[in-house]
Amino acid sequence: MTLLSIGMGRAFLYDTWERSQYKQYTYEEGGAMVKIKHATSLLIGIALITGCGGQDAARSNADGGGNPKEVKLEPVTVTAAVDGTYNxxxxxxxxxxxxxxxxxxxxxxxxxxxGNTLDNLMIAGTVPDVIFTFNGNLSSYRTKGLLYDMSGLIKENKFSLDRFESNYIADVKIASTxxxxFALPYETTFHALYYNKNIFNKFGIDYPxxxxxxxxxxxxxxxxxxxDGGTQYRGLDxxxxxxxxxxxxxxxxxxxxxEKAAINNDQWKKVFELVKTIYSIPGNKPAGAVLNEFTKDKTLAMVGHLNIFSALEAAEKEGLEWDVAQxxxxxxxxxxxxxxSVYVxxxxxxxxHKKEALQVLDVLTSESFQILRSKSGSISTLKSAEVAKAFGAxxxxxxxxxxxxxFKSKPVQYPVASEYRTKAETIAKARxxxxAAGTIDVNTALSRxxxxxxxxxxxxxxK
Structure with missing residues (x-):
């Protein structure tokens, strides 16, 4: 298979040897030849091809002098839509x-x-090869005819799923029946407790x-x-x-x-009561946009939130002293x-161009690419210790x-959500x-x- 791989182009050869753990080689970017330090491996590969009737195949990929020729692959453009926030x-x-x-x-x-939103592209009849989105959107793609089971393509191209943490593969399969x-995970989010060190220092209170x-x-x-000093400091949001x-x-x-409401129970009652307890702390009523209170006004001591590093970087330049806890x-x-939310x-x-689309996803989920993303603060879905070690570098x-x-906490398994989830949660928040305003009791709120x-x-x- 080694000699055949040479005939299939330098990119595929690099990928094949890299996956086969042949680490000692050099690669000439400008040419078609690959220099190998493991000559024994090459001889074994040639012997295997010869034994399988590979001599004719070898000749077909060689010039008159018996030197391998590069087979030029036809140019392919893989189009990708972003169903979410473009970066x-x-x-x-x-x-x-x-x-x-x-x-x-x-x-x-x-x-x-x-104007290239997914909906606009669908209306125009321009279906992309790849969609970058989050796993919660996958179920809605079923009725749009977008979902494609990648299992066969992955097996055919020997793409290993072992690189991923198993829980993220499970989170991707929420749209499966x-x-x-239907997708491959590449990044995810987290929840953490951020705190303003200045406020804790001001009042002599230990950090979270x-x-x-x-x-x-x-x-x-x-x-x-x-x-204090004419300023209301909130403790927690x-x-x-x-x-x-x-x-x-x-x-x-x-x-x-x-497809029925599942909110009128003791567990939801516990949540309602807990959040009201937080907001009922004297002086702790929400006063505006939570992130502004924490990063700009600097009047919020603790906030539970997602990855807000970009906002914190700017706020730190304006004097915010912060840290983070589990x-x-x-x-x-x-x-x-x-x-x-698992980005997929x-x-x-x-x-x-399904094969080429998979090759794009292969690059995206490679250890080398994920290390680069991890260095800039993205949370990878890979098992790799090297990727985790690079976080924030x-x-x-x-x-x-x-x-x-x-990283001391892990996400709950992503739920299989009803298509009515968003509207139902809007109603729940209103009640x-x-x-919280004291106009109704908790049981009435849940019942309504x-x-x-x-x-x-x-x-x-x-409808």
Whole structure:
């Protein structure tokens, strides 16, 4: 197979040997020849081909002098849509690395801001080869005819799934009905507890620690919620009200199997009461955009949030002294945070360049590329210790920060969500606000939410 690989082009040869653990070789980027230090391996490869009737194949890929010829692959453009937030740095980095490894492939990532949203492309009949999105969107692609089971393509091209943490493959399969694999995960998010060191220092209170429960975090929040020098300092905000706090408990507002409200129960009651307790701390009522309170106003002591490093980098330049600790947990679900949106690349059913699209995803999920992304603060879905070790290496403002606390918790398994999830959660938040304002009690809030969600679902089904 070695000699045949040479005939199939330098990019494929590099990929094949790299995967076969032949580490001692040199590669001439400008030519077609590869220099090998393991001559024995090459001889074995030639012998295997000869034994399989490979002499004719070898001759067909050689010039008159018996020297291997490079087979030029036809140029292919792989189009990609972004169903989410476009990142120009990510686009440029991936496009560059795809071209470096597969010179015949050009990745064209279309910007949503230029009118190339997925919906617009679908209306125009321009279906991309690849879609970069998050796993929660996959289920909605089924009715659009976009989903393609990549299992056969992955097996045919000997693409190893062993590189990934198994929980992220499971999170991708939430859209599957028969164990299909519709996408590959490449990055994910996290939840953490960020805190303003200046506020804790001002009041002489110890910083938050890893491993705290929500009850302990609330008590700490009470100690740093103060009115001082004409400024109201808030102690704690959960970041997204009842939603993020409910997720580690695997709660859903709608049962996706029955398509009925699933909110009027003791677990949701516990969440409602916990968040009201946080907001009811005297002086701790939300006063505006949570991130602005923490990064700009610098009046919020602790906030539970996702990856906000870019905002923190700017805030640090404006005087914010901050650090981070492990996300608070429940005693029954320790070391667990909420749904981690898993960013994925999916190949569309209509793509005419599926093999090349998989090669793009191969570059994206390679250890070398993921190390680069990890250095800039992205959380990888790979098992690689080297990728994890590289986290934040290129982010000078993270030096000295307790980022290891972030990794002490793992995400809850991503739920199979009802298509009515977003609207149901909107209703749940509205009824929670009534409860938090004191206009209704918690039982009434849950009962009304249940009734309204069921009415919403019935109405949606009739459309």
């Amino acid at each position: 120009e740095l990510f686009d440029n980095l991936l496009t560059e690395h795809v071209k470096k490894k597969y010179p015949h492939i050009t990745l064209n990532m279309m910007r949503p801001a230029d 028969n164990d299909e694999l 620690k890893d491993g705290m429960t929500w009850e302990q975090t609330v008590e700490l929040g009470k100690r740093v919620t103060r009115f 959960p970041g997204s009200g009842i939603i993020w706090i409910s997720q580690p408990l695997s709660l859903a507002a709608v049962d996706y199997k029955t 996300y608070p947990g429940f005693p029954e679900k320790p070391d667990t945070f909420g749904n981690a 690349g999916t190949i569309t059913q209509a793509s005419k 290129d982010m000078a403002f993270l030096k000295g920060k307790h980022v290891e606390g972030i 929670f606000n009534d409860y 939410a249940e009734e309204e969600i069921n009415k919403m679902i019935d109405a949606e089904k009739k």
